[in-house]
Amino acid sequence: xxxxxxxxxxxxxxxxxxxxxxxxxxxxxxxxxxxxxxxxxxxxxxxxxxxxxxxxxxxxxxxxxxxxxxxxxxxxxxxxxxxxxxxxxxxxxxxxxxxxxxxxxxxxxxxxxxxxxxxxxxxxxxxxxxxxxxxxxxxxxxxxxxxxxxxxxxxxxxxxxxxxxxxxxxxxxxxxxxxxxxxxxxxxxxxxxxxxxxxxxxxxxxxxxxxxxxxxxxxxxxxxxxxxxxxxxxxxxxxxxxxxxxxxxxxxxxxxxxxxxxxxxxxxxxxxxxxxxxxxxxxxxxxxxxxxxxxxxxxxxxxxxxxxxxxxxxxxxxxxx
Amino acid sequence: xxxxxxxxxxxxxxxxxxxxxxxxxxxxxxxxxxxxxxxxxxxxxxxxxxxxxxxxxxxxxxxxxxxxxxxxxxxxxxxxxxxxxxxxxxxxxxxxxxxxxxxxxxxxxxxxxxxxxxxxxxxxxxxxxxxxxxxxxxxxxxxxxxxxxxxxxxxxxxxxxxxxxxxxxxxxxxxxxxxxxxxxxxxxxxxxxxxxxxxxxxxxxxxxxxxxxxxxxxxxxxxxxxxxxxxxxxxxxxxxxxxxxxxxxxxxxxxxxxxxxxxxxxxxxxxxxxxxxxxxxxxxxxxxxxxxxxxxxxxxxxxxxxxxxxxxxxx
Numbered sequence: 303x304x305x306x307x308x309x310x311x312x313x314x315x316x317x318x319x320x321x322x323x324x325x326x327x328x329x330x331x332x333x334x335x336x337x338x339x340x341x342x343x344x345x346x347x348x349x350x351x352x353x354x355x356x357x358x359x360x361x362x363x364x365x366x367x368x369x370x371x372x373x374x375x376x377x378x379x380x381x382x383x384x385x386x387x388x389x390x391x392x393x394x395x396x397x398x399x400x401x402x403x404x405x406x407x408x409x410x411x412x413x414x415x416x417x418x419x420x421x422x423x424x425x426x427x428x429x430x431x432x433x434x435x436x437x438x439x440x441x442x443x444x445x446x447x448x449x450x451x452x453x454x455x456x457x458x459x460x461x462x463x464x465x466x467x468x469x470x471x472x473x474x475x476x477x478x479x480x481x482x483x484x485x486x487x488x489x490x491x492x493x494x495x496x497x498x499x500x501x502x503x504x505x506x507x508x509x510x511x512x513x514x515x516x517x518x519x520x521x522x523x524x525x526x527x528x529x530x531x532x533x534x535x536x537x538x539x540x541x542x543x544x545x546x547x548x549x550x551x552x553x554x555x556x557x558x559x560x561x562x563x564x565x566x567x568x569x570x571x572x573x574x575x576x577x578x579x580x581x582x583x584x585x586x587x588x589x590x591x592x593x594x595x596x597x598x599x600x601x602x603x604x605x606x607x608x609x610x611x612x613x614x615x616x617x618x619x620x621x622x623x
Numbered sequence: 624x625x626x627x628x629x630x631x632x633x634x635x636x637x638x639x640x641x642x643x644x645x646x647x648x649x650x651x652x653x654x655x656x657x658x659x660x661x662x663x664x665x666x667x668x669x670x671x672x673x674x675x676x677x678x679x680x681x682x683x684x685x686x687x688x689x690x691x692x693x694x695x696x697x698x699x700x701x702x703x704x705x706x707x708x709x710x711x712x713x714x715x716x717x718x719x720x721x722x723x724x725x726x727x728x729x730x731x732x733x734x735x736x737x738x739x740x741x742x743x744x745x746x747x748x749x750x751x752x753x754x755x756x757x758x759x760x761x762x763x764x765x766x767x768x769x770x771x772x773x774x775x776x777x778x779x780x781x782x783x784x785x786x787x788x789x790x791x792x793x794x795x796x797x798x799x800x801x802x803x804x805x806x807x808x809x810x811x812x813x814x815x816x817x818x819x820x821x822x823x824x825x826x827x828x829x830x831x832x833x834x835x836x837x838x839x840x841x842x843x844x845x846x847x848x849x850x851x852x853x854x855x856x857x858x859x860x861x862x863x864x865x866x867x868x869x870x871x872x873x874x875x876x877x878x879x880x881x882x883x884x885x886x887x888x889x890x891x892x893x894x895x896x897x898x899x900x901x902x903x904x905x906x907x908x909x910x911x912x913x914x915x916x917x918x919x920x921x922x923x924x925x926x927x928x929x930x931x932x933x934x935x936x937x938x
Contacts (some may be wrong), residue, residue, distance in 0.1 A: 351842060353838060353841055353842060357748070377841065377847075378841060378842055378843065378844040379841075379844045379845060379846050379847065381844065382844035387844050390842065391842050393838070393839060395835055398834065398836060399835045399836055399838075399839045400836055400839065401836040401840065401857075401858070402836070402858070402932070402933070402934055403857055403858060403931065403932055403933060403934075404853070404854075409840075412840070412843055412845050412849075412853075413843040413844070413845070416843060416844045416845055417844065448933045448934070450933070450934050461839065464839065464843060465842075467843070468842075468843065468844060
């Protein structure tokens with residue numbers, strides 16, 4: 303349904319933060335996009351959303367299509383005009399994502415008016431319905447509330463309701479639970495999962511938290527230094543990761559069976575955009591790297607049917623800690 | 624909210640009391656004697672003493688202050704030494720010019736400062752923005768009287784479009800057309816203040832434009848102008864409104880200069896002339912009323928926050 307081809311995002315200082323990212327997301331599917339901070343996850347999501355912050359970042363190449371319609375580089379309002387406003391987004395910081403001087407009802411109404419073209423009682427009714435969909439207690443009452451009167455979890459529910467007002471086919475969730483405490487986090491995750499099933503939306507869930515991915519995603523894309531380095535169903539990623547980076551990342555997770563031992567780490571640091579060379583960006587930190595890895599030309603390989611990897615030396619076998 | 628207003632009025636009364644003492648003392652510190660101004664240099668000491676007694680200047684400063692204060696509290700600002708008429712009527716004569724001048728100036732400041740600031744912010748980094756910001760910088764740093772003199776030179780002397788000085792009342796012959804006398808002075812007075820408001824509007828909008836909620840608004844698919852007006856401008860306005868309190872203070876002091884440059888019969892010029900004449904009651908009256916005005920405007924600005932920003936609790 304959503305197809306992203308070879309998207310490259312370039313910063314104003316002419317380095318690429320996202321290089322040749324491609325993905326397809328189908329109806330009802332939750333895709334987890336995992337990676338460290340600064341690997342280009344958020345820029346990818348903003349590029350898909352048409353909200354790259356000009357002039358700091360722009361779409362250098364690639365195309366984005368929704369249901370076959372090209373929506374590349376169109377900002378959301380142009381997409382609505384073109385009748386393909388079906389991508390909505392929820393953001394990381396619920397505390398700052400809502401306008402402090404407008405009521406929840408007003409902020410919801412704006413989105414409803416644009417996407418449903420209704421007004422008056424129908425508008426109010428829809429706003430209330432949306433708050434009920436995100437399990438907001440006292441929905442009718444909260445329409446008149448201002449953001450500062452709500453808790454972080456409640457605000458994130460409102461942000462989700464605003465996204466749902468856009469009647470999305472694809473919902474992009476950019477680390478929506480990072481700023482929330484653990485109990486609220488699991489409520490919000492459960493809510494997103496339920497909504498995805500109820501509305502048969504596709505969800506692109508961006509996170510650096512592998513635990514969240516395991517809980518929520520059907521399929522996982524692993525991103526490193528602006529590229530997608532591995533793509534596989536969630537079970538495969540955790541059982542038989544092929545990319546040395548993915549394996550390293552999983553090995554770092556605390557393991558209850560290895561109690562008392564030091565946690566593992568990946569040696570070195572992820573490169574910043576201007577440090578990425580032509581070869582494999584992970585080569586400098588990779589135990590399996592050869593000279594060939596440092597020269598350009600690593601191709602995407604299909605390990606099995608729906609498991610692909612961008613590596614000259616994909617590993618096989620179960621991960622042992 | 625009423626409790627808040629009451630508290631603020633209480634605080635304002637304290638400020639006012641302190642201001643009245645300062646005004647009174649400072650005015651009497653100015654060297655020179657109003658009696659010689661009135662009687663001329665040829666007055667004999669006997670004449671001066673007689674007048675001094677008549678006006679009550681032979682009493683101690685403290686006694687003079689409290690007798691003045693008790694009269695003021697009863698609404699009696701005393702008699703002008705120079706005009707020999709009540710101070711309030713002297714001030715009233717200048718009030719029309721000054722109130723109209725201030726109002727037209729405020730309209731200029733709002734009409735020029737805010738929309739142009741918005742345009743500069745929306746075209747951030749472009750030539751339009753740099754040109755407008757540069758012009759604002761220039762206007763903000765040039766003194767009002769200089770702008771006034773150039774406006775007179777261009778529009779009155781060279782082009783002959785507008786009168787260069789004076790102001791006949793709108794109640795006299797000519798009616799509302801007399802307002803054209805205030806066009807150049809109000810522009811001169813507005814220039815530096817509009818420039819400040821412009822820069823503030825621009826900076827504040829650029830700040831708000833980076834906020835997460837603006838991105839949320841864009842993500843909804845609403846049109847860009849709506850994002851600008853409803854989300855960016857609405858929040859940027861908070862900083863701009865608070866500046867209007869200070870702008871008024873600037874207007875009052877700059878009006879003194881502007882009214883002098885354009886020979887307007889306003890309160891600003893009255894103050895200057897009254898100081899030269901050592902007309903203590905008039906100076907005291909004008910400054911006291913100015914302080915009241917200033918406190919009032921700032922109270923209004925603070926109250927307006929309550930309506931602009933729901934997070935503000937007035938206590």
